Amino acid sequence: MDYTIFAVIIFVVALLVFGGVFLIRPRRPEAPPKAPPQEREDGAGTTTAEPEAAEEQGAGPVVVAPEPVPEAPPAPEIEMPPPSAGRLVRLRARLARSQNALGKGLLSLLSADRLDDSTWEEIEDTLITSDVGVTAATQIVESLRTKVKVLGSRTPEEVRGLLRAELLAQIETDQDRAVRTEPHAGVPAVVMVVGVNGTGKTTTTGKLARVLVGDGRSVVLGAADTFRAAAAEQLATWGSRVGAPVVRKDEGADPASVAFDAVSRGIADGADTVIVDTAGRLHTKTGLMDELGKVKRVIEKKTPVNEVLLVLDATTGQNGLRQARVFAEVVNITGIVLTKLDGTAKGGIIVQVQRELGVPVKLVGLGEGPDDLAPFDPEAFVDAILGDAE
16 A cells, blocks of 8 residues: 555656656747848849849849839920011011912002003902902002002003002001010010900910010910910910920919919019910900900009000901900000911901001911911011012
8 A cells, every 4th residue: 555655656756857847848949030032233223132042042043123114204395496587578478379369469450551440440349358448448549540640651660669659658657566575674574465266366375485485585474265275285385395384274263363373473483575375255255355354454463564466367357357446445455466367368457457456567477387477577568469570
């Protein structure tokens, strides 16, 4: 019995000793996680894993392709337009396209062997259908009849000289035809461009910017035609070509605020000229015409408006004159821009529009090219529609 108890005690002690040794035995430390292979960048911009790391992975050097970097769009190339001097002379061939109805037609009638009453009536009709206007046509015919009687003989040179003198007398004016675009008192000159949709108003604004840049001026453009998103996009394209910044806002924004911001930008940049393109307002919409007056008043809180140029389509005749009268009632028009004066345009509109508004034609558009806008020169204009003297 005693031996049995003694054996049990020995077994329990042995069990405790061996079990304690197993429990308190230090655990083997776990291996730290392998660090990712270190990368290095070679001179060509390609990322490569270090050789040691690659060897541990059982492979050669690991090449990691760099993330593609999106290419920035190329900056538009800045163009240098030709200066304004001599533009009308250079574009004379395009202007001469409209000489058949007016210039050559009149020269042919005046050179007839006999100038009776029916011939003089035909001369007057030719002038009227060329949009010279009834009053001006009557004055030209009466003056020519008197001079022909006094002169007696009518050589081609004499006839051309008589007609040239009469047309110049109707077109020339004592008013200054220069577009006032020079800065003054530390602020830029401000030019507002107004007109009905379809006359080429926004295009004229962009072309005028090219004329000024060609003359060495710095220009800021204001896209105040916020009723047409395409107008702002079109103006931005014109500005980018010559490096002229364009101030614009979202479609439907207040046009007066855009014009004000454009003038503020011009002052901050020290620009020479700010050109504000306004909405092509229908002359029958009184509310829109009132808003045009508001644009001018808001600009004048910052600086005076130096020019208000009305853009007219030379092919519209009497309709264009009606538009001109309404615009003149809202803002003080200082000059006319006649577009589409090439091709089938009737050049006599210059005489009538100057009589109706009492303001000079300052610029003429003679085609679709970017540099087809030219300062108006009465002598070059008359010589173009009459053609070269033989």
